[in-house]
Amino acid sequence: MTFLAPAHAFWLLVLPVLYWLSLPSRPRTQTWTPHLAQWQLALSALRWRPPRLARWRFLLLALAAIAAVLAFAQPVLVATSGPTRLVVVLDASASMAAVDAAGISAWSRAIALLQRTFANVPPHVDVTLLRAGGPMVRRHGASARALQDLGEPSGELAIDLSALATAIENDAQTAVWTLSDGQGSASLPTAGGLTVLDGSGSNGAVLAARLQDRWPLPGFSLVVEVVAFADSQITGELRIEGAASDTRAVELPHGVVRNETFELTRAAAGGPLRVELVVAGDHLAADNTWSVWLPPLPAPRIAVLVDGEAGPFADAAANALAKEVHGTVVAAAAGSEASLLLVDGGQAALGAGRVRALTFGAALAGGVAPTLWRSPTVADWDRLSPLTMGLDLSELRIQQAWRSLLPSGEAFLWADDGAGREPLAVVVGAGDVASVHFAFRLQDSNLPLLPAFPQLLRRAFVRSYGAGAAPVVQSRPVAAGEQNLLAAARASDRALPTFGGEARDLSPWFLVVGLCALALRAFVR
C-alpha cells in the first residue's frame, strides 16, 4: 500500500488536540468514600451509567480521525507489479507516407496497429501518444486511445527515438512503445516495445525549386533540384504544368542531385505552377511535387502629372518606364485609368500609400506647408531596400528640395547637412498598393541623368504593386533526410511488457473504518 498524497498525513497532528478535547471537564475531584454503594444506587435511580470506558471512547475517536486522515492521503493498493502507464512514440515523419507493394502506407499500418493494440490495453493504464515528426503532437488518455487528430505524416524526424525511449523507460511505472519505419534514424530504440514498419523502396523527389521572376515581364527562370534513390539509375520525367508548361526527361543516378533549369513564359493571367517528378515504382509520392502561385501581369498605363514649371524630365521618365515594363503613357485626365501616376512638382490630390504613385517634389493633399531646402547633401541610401539595393546614387546632386514635404513612411534616401539625417525619399503603403515620394523635383536634381534612374523607376513601379507582384510558393519545404527509403535502420520487433494491475483506491475503506469507529463510539460509555 502506498499513498498518493502522503503530505496530507500532516493532519495526524490533530490527535493530541483530540486527546485534550476528550478529557473530562474540570474540576475533577478524587475522594474516598465508604458509601460507594449509595453512589451506585443514585446512578441507578437516575438511570445513569458512569463513563467507565472513557479510554475506549478516545481510542475509537482517534481511530476514526486516523482513518479519515489516511483516506485523505489517498491510499492505494497495487495488486500486481508492472507499468501502469504507456507512452507510444509514433514516428510521423514524411517517410511514413511511403507505401508498400500493396499500396498501403506505413502510417496507415501504424494507425491500424495502434487501434488494435489500444483495444486490448487495460482501462486503468494511462496512455500517452507522442507524434514525432514535424510539429510534436501529444495526446493523452481517451484522446490518445482514439488517435484523435494526428494528421498525416510530414516533416522530418527531429528527435532521437532511441534516447527518447530510454528516457521514458527510466520510470518503472511507464512502458514505452515505439513505432517507426527506421528511416532517418541511425539506430532504433533498444528500450521498451518496438514495431518497425517497413517502407523501403525506390523514391524520387523534388528537393527544391528556385524561381527568378521578371515581373511585370512574362518571362521567368526556374531551377529544379531533383534526386532519386533506387537500386540503379532510373529515368524520370519532370513535368511543369499550370501558368507555364514544359516536360523534360531526366536521368537520375542513385543519390545524385540534379539541377534542371527552365526558361519559361507565363500566361498573362498568372496562376498556379506545378512541378512534378514522375518516376516509375516510386514508393513515396508526397515529395514529388513543388508548386507556386504566379501573380498576373499588369497592364502598365503610366499617367504623368507635371507642374507648369517642371521640365521635360517627367515625360522622359514616363516614356523610359513604359519602355522598361512594356507599358504605355496615358494622359492624366479625369476619368482615365492608370496603373501608376507619375507626378513632378506642384500639388497632387492623392493619399500617400493609397494610390500607386511616384512623386517628385509634389505636395500631397492634407500635408503641411513645405519649406525650401537649398542644396541638401545626399548622405546615404538604403543598401537593403528593394528600391535601391545595388544602385549607385553617389553622384546624385540636388539643387533644392522641400522640408516637411514627405509623408510618414519608410525612408530609403537621406540628406545630411550637419544637423542629422533627414529623409529625401520615402515609400508608403503595405499590401498590394504603395507610393514612392521624393522631396525634390526631377528638374532640381541630376537624378534623371544617373544610370540608375531607369532601374529605380522600374523598381518603384514594382514596389507600388507590393506583395501583389511576388510569387507565392505553396509547397512546404521537403523534409531533410526523408527521401532515401533504402537507408532505414532495422531491428526486430519487441512486444509490450505486461501491464501492472489496477491500483485499488483504499480511501472508501478507510472512511468505512472511520465511520464504524464513530458508530461504535456512540455505544461505548
Place this chain on the structure above:
Amino acid sequence: MSRRRALPTLPPPFPAPFLTTLHSLLAQPVLVGGTSDQRLRARRAVLSQSGTFVGHRPYVRGDDLRRIDWAAYARTGEMFVKQLEQEERRTAALLLDLSPSLLAGAPPRRLAMLRAAAILGGLALTHLDGLTVLAPGAGDLAVRPFVGVHALAALLTHLEALPVVEVASSDAIALVLKRSVPGRVHWLSDFAVPKDIERPLQALRRRGVLVHGWLPELASDHHVAANGYVRVADPETGEELVVPMDDRFRAELERQLAMLATQQNRLFAQAGAPLVRWPVPAVDDWRLQSYWLIVAGCVA
C-alpha cells in the same frame, strides 16, 4: 474499573491538646455522679435474683440473705451463697472497626473513632472495674484487657498501635461471642453496609449482650459538596466510579445517604441497642462541648 490507590494516612490521634481535653472530660463531676452509680447498684440488687448461676461460695457476713442456697445448706449443713453472673458485669468492652473504610472522610472517620474509644475507655477505667478492647483482625492486639485508671496511658498506646485491617462484621461479632465479654459492648464503626450488621446485632441480642453503637458522623454522610467530574473510590475494594456531579445527582445521592442512615437506625432499634451519631469535630477542635455528646451518650 477497579484500581487500588494509596490509602490516606492519619495524623497522630492523641496529641497533647486532646489529652488535655480527655483528662478534663474524665474529671468532670457529672460523669461520676451518684445517681448513675446508685442506679446501677440498685438495678444490680433488683436483678440479682435473675442473674445466671455460675457457682457457690461460702457465706460471709454481710452477704444478702436472699442469695443463700438453702437447699445446699440442707444437704451439707454449711451455708453457701449462690454466685450469679450479674456480679461480673462491672466491666465494659470496646469493639473497634479497623477496616479501611474508616480512613475515608475529612477528617478521617478512624481518627474520630480512636478518640471516641479513648474517651469511652477512659470513662470505663474511671468508673467501672475494667475494660476490654476488642479489635478483630488485629492479630495479637485483637483482645486486650485494661484495669484501673492508671491503665489509661496503656490504652491510648494500644489504640494508636492498632493496624488497619479488613475484617467482616460477622468475624468481629464471632470474637465477641467467643470471648463471652461481660458488660456493655461499645461498637464503634461506620456501619456503612447495613446488611453486614443485621445478623451480628441479632446474634448479640439473642446472647443477651448489651450493644451500644457509636457512629462518628461526617458532613459527607449527609451532604455532597463536590462539583464537576467526581472520581470516588472505596477504600476497602479499591473500586472507582467517575460521576458527573450536578444538582440532580447530588439530590439523589443525599436521598440515598438519608435512606442509609434510616436503615442503620432501624437495625439498631430492632436489636434494642442505641446508636449514637457523634458529629466529628475538626482535627484541631479541642473544645469540651465537641466531645460532650460521647459522655452524654455513655451515661444514657
